[in-house]
Amino acid sequence: MNKIQKCVQDLVIEHGSADTKTICENMGIIILSLELPERVNGFTMKSHGRWFIVLNDTLDDDRKRFTTAHELGHIVVHGCTNSISLSCSTYFCTSKYEREADMFAAYLLMTAEYDRCIECDTLTIQQASQIAHIPEEKADELFF
Numbered sequence: 001m002n003k004i005q006k007c008v009q010d011l012v013i014e015h016g017s018a019d020t021k022t023i024c025e026n027m028g029i030i031i032l033s034l035e036l037p038e039r040v041n042g043f044t045m046k047s048h049g050r051w052f053i054v055l056n057d058t059l060d061d062d063r064k065r066f067t068t069a070h071e072l073g074h075i076v077v078h079g080c081t082n083s084i085s086l087s088c089s090t091y092f093c094t095s096k097y098e099r100e101a102d103m104f105a106a107y108l109l110m111t112a113e114y115d116r117c118i119e120c121d122t123l124t125i126q127q128a129s130q131i132a133h134i135p136e137e138k139a140d141e142l143f144f
């Protein structure tokens, strides 16, 4: 298990849920949906001691879910790495932090999916890539 997987596992155990909205609520993180420049999916900021995740309101629900999980990754994994971190519009950016946040989001959404359907103990690469919004070869590398 790598560092990111461990972070996700600890978080899910701590909050008793893998649902991004529930976890954010528990942590007192405010999620906002606002008009943002097209290339920005979302970003995280801290103001008056409170974390905010700001999402581009043009994103569809799936993309918002992934971006929320990605931003949550920045907060949980990277802690208070200062001011504002912008999400890239590409799935996998070269920056280590962006890659880690993407991995965090992928693991968290996968965990949520397992929670939702207790019956299905196996997922295909295709399903994993759809859920986590990552290319199939990445899903293969991360989960299989």
Ligand SMILES: [Zn+2]
Pocket (backbone or CB within 6 Å): 070, 071, 074, 085, 086, 087, 088, 097, 098, 101
């Ligand atoms: Zn990011």
